[in-house]
Amino acid sequence: MFSFSKKDQATGEVTERQLDDANIPAHVAIIMDGNGRWAQQRHLPRIAGHKQGMNTVKTVAKAASHLGVKVLTLYAFSTENWKRPTAEVNYLMKLPVDFFGTFVPDLIKNNIRVKVMGYTDQLPAATQKAVKDAIADTAECTGMVLNFALNYGGRAEIVTAVQTLAQQVQAGTLDPAAIDDAAIDQQLMTSDLGELRDPDLLIRTSGEERLSNFMLWQVAYSEFVFTQQHWPDFDQTALEEAIYEYQQRHRRYGGL
Numbered sequence: 001m002f003s004f005s006k007k008d009q010a011t012g013e014v015t016e017r018q019l020d021d022a023n024i025p026a027h028v029a030i031i032m033d034g035n036g037r038w039a040q041q042r043h044l045p046r047i048a049g050h051k052q053g054m055n056t057v058k059t060v061a062k063a064a065s066h067l068g069v070k071v072l073t074l075y076a077f078s079t080e081n082w083k084r085p086t087a088e089v090n091y092l093m094k095l096p097v098d099f100f101g102t103f104v105p106d107l108i109k110n111n112i113r114v115k116v117m118g119y120t121d122q123l124p125a126a127t128q129k130a131v132k133d134a135i136a137d138t139a140e141c142t143g144m145v146l147n148f149a150l151n152y153g154g155r156a157e158i159v160t161a162v163q164t165l166a167q168q169v170q171a172g173t174l175d176p177a178a179i180d181d182a183a184i185d186q187q188l189m190t191s192d193l194g195e196l197r198d199p200d201l202l203i204r205t206s207g208e209e210r211l212s213n214f215m216l217w218q219v220a221y222s223e224f225v226f227t228q229q230h231w232p233d234f235d236q237t238a239l240e241e242a243i244y245e246y247q248q249r250h251r252r253y254g255g256l
């Protein structure tokens with residue numbers, strides 16, 4: 001059992017809570033929202049929110065690993081984020097370089113393996129190199145998979161999968177009647193996660209209640225938990241509270 005304390009924001013009352021360590025979600029996915037608003041509330045530039053957000057990534061990755069999460073997927077940059085101001089995009093593209101420049105030893109110490117899903121060939125060369133090196137440096141780790149969605153979009157992922165299957169039908173190597181869930185799963189960027197490819201729990205921070213084109217196919221049966229704090233304020237306790245909420249729900253897979 002994992003114990004944690006929850007403080008009621010209104011009354012200040014503190015209650016002890018227990019997590020059932022036999023029901024920790026195997027795959028947790030997080031839409032890390034609120035970095036810009038966090039900075040704005042402190043009269044700081046938006047990039048200050050991203051910088052603090054990256055520190056939260058380090059904290060939450062270690063916390064998830066200690067709790068027994070097997071895959072942690074983090075939505076770091078969407079295919080729509082290229083529309084942001086050039087200076088902000090340039091700063092964001094340097095974050096993976098900074099992250100691995102400082103955090104790979106910690107990842108290895110915690111036996112955490114890095115995976116990245118997205119259209120990484122469209123990223124700057126330095127970002128691609130940092131990602132490639134971190135994947136190689138942690139390839140022997142057998143613990144939690146830290147899976148970054150980087151230049152990722154759920155609809156683009158499905159379009160790419162459909163195009164591949166259509167080409168196989170056109171080539172005469174695939175019978176259209178054989179296209180089922182498994183055939184689609186196999187073409188998605190999460191295919192190498194095997195049985196852990198679909199998130200059991202999706203968390204979105206900062207109060208927004210939208211998917212924003214994230215893992216649209218994979219979250220078909222996920223539990224969603226929307227939390228109020230901005231991502232830079234998210235921490236181990238917030239993760240434990242989200243997992244506690246997940247554990248209070250009856251899980252159905254379309255059945256009774």
Ligand SMILES: Cc1cc(N2CCCCCC2)n2ncc(-c3ccc(F)cc3)c2n1
Pocket residue numbers: 032035050051053054057075076077092093095096099100116131134148150231
């Ligand atoms: C673009 C971007 C933005 C980014 N933010 C910090 C977290 C809040 C969300 C936006 C800003 N973080 N944080 C970590 C990464 C990262 C990505 C790939 C990778 F292999 C290693 C680290 C990252 N990438």
